[in-house]
Amino acid sequence: MRFEDAVPWLHLHRLTGGGAGLRRLLTHFGDIPAICAAPRSELLPFFDGDQSPVDALRAGPDAGQFEAERAWLDDPSNHLVAITDSAYPSLLHEIPDPPPLLFVRGDATLLCAPQLAVVGSRNPSRGGSDNARAFSDYLARAGLLVTSGLALGIDACAHEAALAAGGETIAIAATGLDRVYPAAHRDLAHRIVAQGALVSEFALGTPPRRENFPRRNRLISGLSLGVLVVEAALKSGSLITARLAAEQGREVFAIPGSIHSPLARGCHALIRQGAKLVETAPDILEELGALARFVAAPPGSNATVPGTPPDPAQQELLELMGYDPVEVDMLIERSGLTPGSVSSMLLHMELCGLIEARPGGRVQRTS
Amino acid sequence: MRFEDAVPWLHLHRLTGGGAGLRRLLTHFGDIPAICAAPRSELLPFFDGDQSPVDALRAGPDAGQFEAERAWLDDPSNHLVAITDSAYPSLLHEIPDPPPLLFVRGDATLLCAPQLAVVGSRNPSRGGSDNARAFSDYLARAGLLVTSGLALGIDACAHEAALAAGGETIAIAATGLDRVYPAAHRDLAHRIVAQGALVSEFALGTPPRRENFPRRNRLISGLSLGVLVVEAALKSGSLITARLAAEQGREVFAIPGSIHSPLARGCHALIRQGAKLVETAPDILEELGALARFVAAPPGSNATVPGTPPDPAQQELLELMGYDPVEVDMLIERSGLTPGSVSSMLLHMELCGLIEARPGGRVQRTS
Numbered sequence: 001m002r003f004e005d006a007v008p009w010l011h012l013h014r015l016t017g018g019g020a021g022l023r024r025l026l027t028h029f030g031d032i033p034a035i036c037a038a039p040r041s042e043l044l045p046f047f048d049g050d051q052s053p054v055d056a057l058r059a060g061p062d063a064g065q066f067e068a069e070r071a072w073l074d075d076p077s078n079h080l081v082a083i084t085d086s087a088y089p090s091l092l093h094e095i096p097d098p099p100p101l102l103f104v105r106g107d108a109t110l111l112c113a114p115q116l117a118v119v120g121s122r123n124p125s126r127g128g129s130d131n132a133r134a135f136s137d138y139l140a141r142a143g144l145l146v147t148s149g150l151a152l153g154i155d156a157c158a159h160e161a162a163l164a165a166g167g168e169t170i171a172i173a174a175t176g177l178d179r180v181y182p183a184a185h186r187d188l189a190h191r192i193v194a195q196g197a198l199v200s201e202f203a204l205g206t207p208p209r210r211e212n213f214p215r216r217n218r219l220i221s222g223l224s225l226g227v228l229v230v231e232a233a234l235k236s237g238s239l240i241t242a243r244l245a246a247e248q249g250r251e252v253f254a255i256p257g258s259i260h261s262p263l264a265r266g267c268h269a270l271i272r273q274g275a276k277l278v279e280t281a282p283d284i285l286e287e288l289g290a291l292a293r294f295v296a297a298p299p300g301s302n303a304t305v306p307g308t309p310p311d312p313a314q315q316e317l318l319e320l321m322g323y324d325p326v327e328v329d330m331l332i333e334r335s336g337l338t339p340g341s342v343s344s345m346l347l348h349m350e351l352c353g354l355i356e357a358r359p360g361g362r363v364q365r366t367s
Numbered sequence: 368m369r370f371e372d373a374v375p376w377l378h379l380h381r382l383t384g385g386g387a388g389l390r391r392l393l394t395h396f397g398d399i400p401a402i403c404a405a406p407r408s409e410l411l412p413f414f415d416g417d418q419s420p421v422d423a424l425r426a427g428p429d430a431g432q433f434e435a436e437r438a439w440l441d442d443p444s445n446h447l448v449a450i451t452d453s454a455y456p457s458l459l460h461e462i463p464d465p466p467p468l469l470f471v472r473g474d475a476t477l478l479c480a481p482q483l484a485v486v487g488s489r490n491p492s493r494g495g496s497d498n499a500r501a502f503s504d505y506l507a508r509a510g511l512l513v514t515s516g517l518a519l520g521i522d523a524c525a526h527e528a529a530l531a532a533g534g535e536t537i538a539i540a541a542t543g544l545d546r547v548y549p550a551a552h553r554d555l556a557h558r559i560v561a562q563g564a565l566v567s568e569f570a571l572g573t574p575p576r577r578e579n580f581p582r583r584n585r586l587i588s589g590l591s592l593g594v595l596v597v598e599a600a601l602k603s604g605s606l607i608t609a610r611l612a613a614e615q616g617r618e619v620f621a622i623p624g625s626i627h628s629p630l631a632r633g634c635h636a637l638i639r640q641g642a643k644l645v646e647t648a649p650d651i652l653e654e655l656g657a658l659a660r661f662v663a664a665p666p667g668s669n670a671t672v673p674g675t676p677p678d679p680a681q682q683e684l685l686e687l688m689g690y691d692p693v694e695v696d697m698l699i700e701r702s703g704l705t706p707g708s709v710s711s712m713l714l715h716m717e718l719c720g721l722i723e724a725r726p727g728g729r730v731q732r733t734s
Contacts, residue, residue, distance in 0.1 A: 127627075
């Protein structure tokens with residue numbers, strides 16, 4: 001979004017506090033121009049009868065109030081994505097409280113890519129960190145985007161491993177994107193901007209506030225097909241993310257551990273509540289393969305989504321498959337491709353609904 | 368059962384191989400005298416038309432054939448319990464293939480006591496052995512009988528811990544009870560006879576045979592309210608016991624572990640199939656409290672079963688409780704009893720249906 005188009009959004013975002021208030025206005029009036037043109041009497045109920053924001057709204061934005069945003073948007077890697085934009089991720093439309101405006105640093109088209117959230121303790125064990133890295137490495141190589149919260153511990157391991165695998169990663173921040181929290185992750189944040197995206201629903205300048213972290217967590221799960229909890233104590237932020245994921249209809253995965261480890265308690269509690277116990281990253285892909293067929297295609301997105309036609313390499317693989325179930329090993333042999341690239345292509349093709357996994361490690365064309 | 372009464376049972380047990388054949392005869396003819404009095408033409412179909420066992424049956428037993436059994440039954444700690452006896456455990460009546468005759472060394476009345484099976488790997492990790500001991504110690508102190516298979520590893524840890532806690536334990540053998548398998552557990556077996564019971568459905572003299580172990584496993588689960596799998600590889604005997612338990616409608620509990628431990632794989636597979644993940648022994652008691660109310664009272668049993676009237680000490684505790692939910696701590700304080708004896712009494716009372724567990728660690732009278 002160009003700065004000129006962004007100004008009315010930024011104005012309303014600021015006047016409403018950016019969340020449910022702006023969403024209610026949009027739902028009622030349809031779009032920003034209609035809100036700005038609405039009579040005072042119709043606007044007042046949306047501000048609890050408070051005159052001053054209504055006056056400010058009707059006075060219109062003063063572009064001078066948004067110098068920081070102007071400068072921020074001058075950087076070509078910074079973007080605003082509004083809920084009415086075609087680039088807005090379709091999965092977020094499904095959650096109960098989608099953010100009306102997203103601030104994005106990096107590649108905004110990645111918002112629509114199939115992604116898995118990897119979250120966990122800020123103080124993980126050595127084993128937990130290793131698991132976070134190993135799972136994220138595998139998922140990234142298989143073509144899934146790894147989403148997390150840029151926090152210390154498991155979050156950082158997940159982002160780092162996805163980057164190291166040459167994959168893409170999204171970090172959802174609980175602050176304005178003109179700052180990095182925690183400060184120790186400044187370098188990591190820059191690498192994510194270059195090879196993924198930083199995302200926030202909070203206005204520039206928003207400092208870390210306790211109440212914004214659970215609100216941020218709903219976006220980590222909301223953007224993702226599922227949430228993997230690697231290690232988590234009872235009463236941790238990761239368990240909030242997992243609860244939100246379940247409420248949003250997302251799959252929840254948890255890695256078990258020793259009954260004597262306090263960091264396994266959260267995962268065990270989730271498994272007892274119905275989360276899928278996972279021992280390996282392929283366990284997750286197996287579940288997601290079935291799940292992803294229910295994800296609606298986001299309009300105008302060029303990410304891998306159901307309904308996307310196969311690209312030439314995929315088409316070639318489809319032709320090698322014929323119409324009967326075939327073994328993946330046979331496809332690797334016939335295609336001359338590496339096992340890694342075949343499995344990555346197959347995952348994308350399954351997420352697109354072009355193929356289905358069949359029993360015995362085989363795959364089959366759906367049409 | 369006295370030797371004189373046992374001879375016809377032993378005779379039929381031997382002629383039919385002791386299992387389904389004898390059960391079918393009992394189901395059809397009602398009791399042993401009726402079988403022995405049945406005309407040849409009615410008996411032949413039960414022996415696939417084979418004349419010789421029918422001739423032997425109609426000729427009647429020759430007591431001289433059972434000298435080993437006579438000597439065995441001369442030992443007052445040895446018993447035979449037939450499926451038609453009132454001492455036969457009611458839970459075994461519910462399984463698809465109850466053994467018609469049980470050989471018991473030790474206290475045969477324990478067969479009817481509420482029990483939990485604790486099973487697992489013959490080659491457990493140090494941590495797995497510790498868990499088996501800790502859970503069994505707690506369960507035994509809480510008044511549950513610990514049942515297992517006398518095998519090396521987890522089974523032995525479970526039996527040993529129950530004995531050390533002053534509790535009772537049942538070992539189900541896959542051989543005749545005139546031998547001990549594995550031989551290394553000869554001393555353990557003797558201690559179990561003195562403080563519990565050894566049980567087998569196999570005739571004296573039966574050596575260890577591969578096919579008898581899974582058959583034995585169905586009795587471990589069949590006698591128990593539930594089965595706890597402590598550590599187990601995929602494709603292990605413990606998983607067979609757990610599968611049989613689920614088929615018999617018994618609760619299955621499994622202890623999770625590191626995803627990198629092959630001995631946790633079996634437990635994780637069970638949890639994915641619906642077994643309850645347990646972190647502590649009280650987790651099990653909580654589940655069993657609700658479950659045990661569905662267990663039918665075995666006729667003539669003096670074990671703790673639903674419908675049993677409270678004993679004087681229990682009656683005193685019931686009076687202390689009043690009719691509102693009360694905290695267990697308060698009961699300990701008011702009764703002047705130790706926490707251990709109060710929780711043991713409460714478990715028995717819950718298993719009898721006299722009280723119910725309520726949220727917040729409280730209990731309440733049911734009537």
